[in-house]
Each structure stands twice: as C-alpha cells, then as structure tokens.
Amino acid sequence: MKNIILIICVFAFVKANAQNRQDSTTVYKKRVLETVEVDFLSSYYSQDGDNAAVSGGIGTEELTDVTSAFIISIPLNDDDVLTIDAGVSAYTSASSSNVNPFDDGPADPYQASSGASSSDLWANLTGSYSHSSNDRNTIWSAKLAVSSEYDYFSLGVGGSYTKLFNEKNTEVSISGNVYIDTWNAIYPSELRPFGKEGSGLNNSFFTQNTITGNLNYSPRFNEFNDEGRNSYSLGFSFSQILHKNVQGSLALDLIQQQGLLSTPFQRVYFSDVEDSFIDNFQLADAIERLPDSRFKVAIGGRLNWYLNEILTIRTFYRYYFDDWGINSHTASIALPIKITGKFTLYPSYRIYTQTAADYFRPHEAALSTDEFYTSDYDLSEYSANQFGFGVSYTDIFAKAHLWKFGLKSIDLKFYQYDRDTSFSSNIITAGFKFAMD
Template sequence: MKKICLTVVGLYIGLLAAFSQNKTDSTHYKNRKLTFDEANLVTSYYKQDGNNSAVTGGTGTENLNDISTSFDVKLNRWDKHNRKHTMDIELGIDHYTSASSDKIDPKTVSSASHADTRIYPSLTYSVENETKGTTLSAGLSVSHEFDYQSYGMNVSFAQKTHNRNGEFTARLQAYLDDLKIIKPFELRTAAEQQETHESSYPTASRNSFSTSLSYSQIVNERLQLMILTDLVYQHGYLGLPFHRIYFNDASEGVENLPGNRFKIPIGIRGSYFLGDRFVLRGFYRFYHDSWGLDAHTANIETVVKLTPFFSVTPFYRYYIQSAVRYFAPYSAHNPTDRYYTSSYDLSAFNSHFFGAGFRIMPPKGVFGMQHFNMLEIRYGHYNRSNGMQSDIITLNIRVK
C-alpha cells in the first residue's frame, strides 16, 4: 500500500509539472484563457482512541483510523477589463475504520459503518478586480458517504480599503444534508432488522446556514490583525440515530436533541513579524450556542526560518468548553427528559493540541524539480481531559 501511495504521488508531481510548462513566463502578457496556476496535494493519516463512545452510550472504545487525501487545482485568466478569474477545483477522499461504529450491530462480525469512504468534490469560481479592490466568488460542493449526503453552496464578497491595507469579507454558506436513520440493531423493529439494503433506511434532513464576516488590517510593517465572526443556524435532525442512551431505569433509547441550534463564534487573529526569521501567529475565539455550550480557543504558533528556504513551525492550542444542557454520562439520564445525549463531544472538557510543521521551498524546486516548489510535513498530538487521544500527520505538496 505504501509503494502504491508513493507511486501515485510521483505520477501526480510529474504530470502537473509537465502541464505547468505551458504557463507563460512573461510578466507583461496576461492570458485570456484559463491556464494552470498551481496544484496542491494534501494527504493525512489520523488515529484516535478513548473510552467514551457515543455509539455505546458514552462508554466503550473510540478507536478510529482515517486516511484523507485532497487534490486542489487552480486555473486563472484575465479578461479584457483586466479582471482576474480563478477556478478552484478540489476533490477529497476520506476512508476510515471505526471500532465504535461497528457496535451499531454488535451481533455481526462487521457492520456497514465499520468502514466507510467519503468523497467530496467542490468547485469555486472567483473574479478579482484589482483596480476596485473587490473580489466576488461562488462555489458548489457535494459530500457523499454510506449514511450521509450533503450539498453545499456559497457566495462571498471582499472589498479592500483605498490604501489596500485593510479588507472586509462577507460570506454566505448553505449546506443541505440528508442522513440515513440507522438505529442500533436491538432498537429496530422486526421488519427493520430484516432489511439490509441501504435504500431501505428512512432518511431525515439537516440544513445549515451561516454568515461569515471578517475584517483584516495591516497595522504596520510588523503587525497584521483580523477580526472574524460567524452566525450559524442549523435546523432538522441534529443528533445521530445510532448514538445509544442508557437511562437510569436500565431502559435504552437513542440520542434526542433539539431540532434547532444557533451558534455565535467571535475571534481575533494576529501575525507579528520579528525580523526576517521569526513570525508569531496568535488566535483567540469565543464560542456560544443555544444549547448552552460555551467555549474558548487559544492558539499560538511560531514560524522559524532556519534558512531562507527551510522553516519550522511549532504550534500549541488550548481549548476548553462547558457541557450542553442535555448531556449526561452513561446510565444517568432520566427517561422523562425531553432531550438527551451521552456524546462526550458535547460534554465539559479541556484539550491540548501541539506539534510542529516542517516546510521546504528551495528556489530550484524540491529535489531539483523546478515546478515542485513546496513540501510540508506537519505532525500534531491531541489529548482531552476525559482520556481521548489522537495523532495526525499531514503531507502537503505544491506544484506551481
């Protein structure tokens, strides 16, 4: 499997490098046909474990492995009014295996949710008017896996200030989702237990709408700041039908959550340049939602340029949240409660995420391949106060 992945990466670099040979080197001529600008290959391996699986009522293995790969190609052109048109085409593929999801039907050796593949293509088209300092963009996306289908759309507008030191951005997004109602096996009717074809499962809708606003400002030659906020509204089936609930009278049910959720995160991001070799980046966000969850996120990372072409980026993120008002652990819910969940993602906890990235951008290209202009590897370790831990390693290749 490792040899196959390396072969695919090699072919990807070779083909895109060959394609990019058609790109003109002239700084004066602006092509009015769509031409190759850059491409990115990002692939990662993620592994987690813990003992608070929502599939088994808040206790049990959370073991999960995920391999994710995305291909991103950017094409651009200039029209007769000197506006820059950019088309961004992306294809993502995730494949995971989950021990906890396999407990949906504990009587089988392996259920349909033990392993799944998610495919999510997207297309974004933008038009930038450099003279007016404006950018308009629109995008479409699709995501499909065994029990989930999502359709997304977005539009955005950006306006730079007169001196080009500031920029305001507004973005509208909508996701229209359908999910299959796959209950734990023991909670299905006799007829439902006999059905095994995926088309036999009933479905429910879940829709999400958001408005994102941000303003960035170059304060001086060393400091840049950005303020950002999102207004998010979700409506529909917001729980998961295979999350079990064990009540305090020994009865069993499935997670039940309100059909509406309103989220308000507000954040500030900053970058400070300490000479030519050091960049400090910081981020803070406060989050509140209508389910009673409050959270704080603080992140800091430092870019250290060991040479003009090689940099190391250590990072650390601290996160803390309160529980939603509907959470209780295993066997603690009252069967008379209106809403209930034992998902520890909605419990009170704090977490730490830390690691480092390594990036090389040699002037003659990575391994002497001129158009293979960037290679980055990042590793991060995550641990949560309830015992869940995870590791992720990511490889990013850019051809330009």
C-alpha cells in the same frame, strides 16, 4: 492658423500616447494567478478513548482515517480563477462498528465488531470561481460542493465578497454558505425490531440471542420522520495592517442549523430503567434525541507579529457559544522559525475549553422522562491541549520538477491532541504544491 494646427497635433499625440499607456496597462496587468497550480494533500489520523457515543458514553473510541485531496487552481484569464477540490477519506472505526455489535462473537462495547459499519468512505467535490477587479481591490467568489458517505449526503452552495481599502492595508469581507444534507438513518441493531414494521421481542434477533438482566426489554424508540438537515452560515471578517511588522484581523461567524441534528445510531441509557444485556453489551434504552434547531456564534481574532527575518509570532483567540448551552474558548500560538532561505519550522500550541450542552448526560444518567438527551462526549464539559510541530520547504523558482510541474513547496506537520477525559488523537499531514511551467 499654424499655431492652432500645432496645438491640435500635440493634443492628438498626447491623447494617443495616453491611450496607448492605458491599453498597455490593461494588456500587461499582473494576473491573479500566473499559471496552473496543483496541491496534493494527505493525512493520517488516529484516535482512542473510552467514551464512545455509539455505545452510550462507554466503550472504545478507536478510529483511524486516511485522507487524500487534490486542489487544482486554473487561471481562466488575468482576473478569473477556477478551483477544483476533490477529496476522499477512508476510515476504520471500532466505535462505529458497534452499531451492530452482535454479528460475530460475544458482543462487548470495548471490542470492535466486524460489521458493515466498521468502515466507510467519504468523498467530496467542490468547485469555486473567483473574480478580481482590475485594481485588485474587489474580489468575489462562488462555490458548489457535494459530498457523500454511506449514510449521509450533502449539497452546498456559497459565495464571498471582499473589498480592500487604504492602499490594500485594510480588508473587509463577507461570506455565506448553505448546505442541504440528508441522512440515511441507521439505528442500533437491537432497536430495529421495534421500528415501524418490526415485531419487537418476537423478532428472530431476540429469539436467536439470550437477554440477561431485564428480560422485559422495552426501549423508547421511534424512527425519525424527517431525515433532512439544513445549515446556513454567514461570516464577516476585517483585516488591518497595524504596522509594517504587525497585522491583525477580526471575524464573526453565525450559523443556523435546522432538521435532524441527532445522530441516529448513538445510544442512550436511562438511570430509571433496568438494564438488559446480550453477552456483555447493554441494550439501548433509546437513541440520542436533540432539538431540531441550533444557533451558533463564533467571534475571533488573529494577531501576527513579524519580529525579524527568522521569527514570526502568530496568535489566535475565539469565543464560541450556542443555544444548546455550550460556551468555549480557543487560544493558540504558532512560532514559524525560518532556519534557511527554504526551510521553516512550525512549533505550535493550542488550548481549548468548553462547557457541557444542556442535554448531555453521562452513561446511565439520563431519565426516561427527559425530552432531549445525549451521551456524546463531544458535547460534554472538557478541556484539551494540542501540541504541533511542522517543517516547510519553499522554492519560489520551483527547480524540482514532476512532469510539467515545478515543486513550489512541501509542508509536513504532526499534531498531538489530548482531552482531560480519556480521549486522545494524533494526526500527520503532508502537502505538496506544484506549478505548471
């Protein structure tokens, strides 16, 4: 009997200790995010060129944009994180100002107008929630996004599911997003008198301005009946640690768009219609007309190779195609160089090539008998090169402080982008990451 009692006591003691270890593991498991983190991101972007879609493939593409965003990540408990992303972008555009080029002085596609369309403000707010399993091998997330600008409003929902296998050496994920967008269609100023309630050439716009060239100006214009656009995306990714110093990943993205895919204020000029002008500005023969559906596929991969404590090689390639006839290739390489324990340099290079969409026509190359047409050079055939350089400062101990937040990192980057058309752009970005003490 004594032996039986002893065995029972030992069993109870072992079970109690095992339970205590299990409880201890549950209580003291590593949190997904230890503390509140705040990212402040900012950028300054400028571009120029001579193929503005607003003026039918000719004219200035000059534009500047300043963007600021805050990203706040809040740990709700050991497993759950709430992230709030709020951003504002303000731009000034000589190109879009020519939606109405006749409001001050002689109109010219290569000169900016001072109209209301010369600047705009875009605002975005995104909230996302993520949950990680106790073993950190399963992660799911959900998000809600809303954005707005003068002529556009967008509402989006999405989510993702990630699974890690093979002692976290293998990762598989799937994601999906739905965006419901609405245009507030704005048309070129000379076409508005030909709308549903317009009076054509009898409108005061034409009686107060003198038409030269073809005096019987008669554009092909109908307002869009449906101003909605829906976008659906589905993404798959696979990541694998191939070696202690090498990691690779593959990704597949599928996107379906339906609705108003044309930009209402982009002009088109027909080669078989005589030109009409006011001042130096050619009056639109029509606005951009594109199909109401588009299916896109992108397949890509990354390979990152950690050479040593100083140098890492990061490579990327993507092939893209859609049912509008565009095929493109993107390849890039980045070489992070760790020069000290806290500072890293980021030289990079990216090359991009694409074929033209089936509906692209240069200035005055479309025909009035065509069903679809655009003179937007973003849909033309071109190749582009982008050179970048950046520097990053990282302090895992966050010794520098701003109020109750410690500074974890600073990232500064510059990119120069050039197409083999006249288009070029520059962007400077800055990012600051803070963590609450």
